[in-house]
Amino acid sequence: xxxxxxxxxxxxxxxxxxxxxxxxxxxxxxxxxxxxxxxxxxxxxxxxxxxxxxxxxxxxxxxxxxxxxxxxxxxxxxxxxxxxxxxxxxxxxxxxxxxxxxxxxxxxxxxxxxxxxxxxxxxxxxxxxxxxxxxxxxxxxxxxxxxxxxxxxxxxxxxxxxxxxxxxxxxxxxxxxxxxxxxxxxxxxxxxxxxxxxxxxxxxxxxxxxxxxxxxxxxxxxxxxxxxxxxxxxxxxxxxxxxxxxxxxxxxxxxxxxxxx
Ligand SMILES: NC(=O)c1ccc[n+]([C@@H]2O[C@H](COP(=O)([O-])OP(=O)(O)OC[C@H]3O[C@@H](n4cnc5c(N)ncnc54)[C@H](OP(=O)(O)O)[C@@H]3O)[C@@H](O)[C@H]2O)c1
Numbered sequence: 001x002x003x004x005x006x007x008x009x010x011x012x013x014x015x016x017x018x019x020x021x022x023x024x025x026x027x028x029x030x031x032x033x034x035x036x037x038x039x040x041x042x043x044x045x046x047x048x049x050x051x052x053x054x055x056x057x058x059x060x061x062x063x064x065x066x067x068x069x070x071x072x073x074x075x076x077x078x079x080x081x082x083x084x085x086x087x088x089x090x091x092x093x094x095x096x097x098x099x100x101x102x103x104x105x106x107x108x109x110x111x112x113x114x115x116x117x118x119x120x121x122x123x124x125x126x127x128x129x130x131x132x133x134x135x136x137x138x139x140x141x142x143x144x145x146x147x148x149x150x151x152x153x154x155x156x157x158x159x160x161x162x163x164x165x166x167x168x169x170x171x172x173x174x175x176x177x178x179x180x181x182x183x184x185x186x187x188x189x190x191x192x193x194x195x196x197x198x199x200x201x202x203x204x205x206x207x208x209x210x211x212x213x214x215x216x217x218x219x220x221x222x223x224x225x226x227x228x229x230x231x232x233x234x235x236x237x238x239x240x241x242x243x244x245x246x247x248x249x250x251x252x253x254x255x256x257x258x259x260x261x
Pocket of ligand 1: 023024025026027028029030047048049050051053054077078079080101102103104124125151152153154194195196197198199200201202
């Protein structure tokens with residue numbers, strides 16, 4: 001399997017030699033973004049809070065394609081901790097594209113959980129990329145032509161019962177996308193919004209196997225594409241916003257028509 005080089009066709013060499021940081025790259029959608037960015041010739045740093053998971057993701061990628069050797073690295077960050085985030089960026093230094101897919105498990109039980117727990121739902125998905133953006137801008141870490149892409153879900157527009165704060169977090173990410181696009185310009189800032197996607201996130205969210213199967217069936221029935229979204233499909237949207245130098249302040253919805261059913 002090949003990877004893009006400076007000699008590749010113009011449409012597939014946008015990321016050759018670019019440094020792409022994927023926070024949340026140890027699993028799910030972020031892992032797939034990392035793999036495709038490597039195929040497009042980028043140097044990729046994978047990050048998440050767990051060293052074992054970061055190391056496993058790096059090894060898995062190297063097994064996928066030996067040509068990735070020398071282009072992948074891994075570094076941990078605890079996105080719940082401001083000092084850890086700042087120290088992470090001090091170690092990373094200048095970069096071309098930030099992809100933020102990190103997210104912890106958010107249980108959809110608004111009435112059962114105390115509000116302090118639910119306030120913390122904003123930490124990893126909303127505050128951590130916002131803190132990162134501000135810090136990277138202050139320290140001059142965005143290279144010319146840089147972009148950042150965050151992640152959210154359609155729960156913002158179609159909340160399910162129990163997920164009031166999940167919807168609030170999703171909406172906040174959508175809004176701050178436009179705010180940061182104006183604030184950081186010419187750095188481009190976008191967000192990818194997804195419906196249900198079959199990833200490791202579900203292991204924490206829906207541990208019961210029967211419940212998981214019922215969720216899959218529900219999602220397929222309530223889609224127009226009539227299949228369950230896979231992380232590889234969602235990764236395409238992140239690659240699009242990284243490569244297209246004229247898109248900023250946008251939330252791209254990749255939800256298989258779920259909002260139209
Ligand atoms: N999958 C879906 O159905 C779905 C639907 C709508 C929206 N989304 C959103 O899309 C994003 C990506 O989802 P996904 O399905 O790819 O999730 P995933 O497979 O669970 O990946 C989440 C990543 O975040 C990292 N992470 C969690 N807590 C962290 C912390 N404190 N500091 C740093 N990294 C942390 C995880 O690694 P560690 O455990 O090693 O930290 C992992 O790499 C998430 O924001 C999610 O909420 C997903």
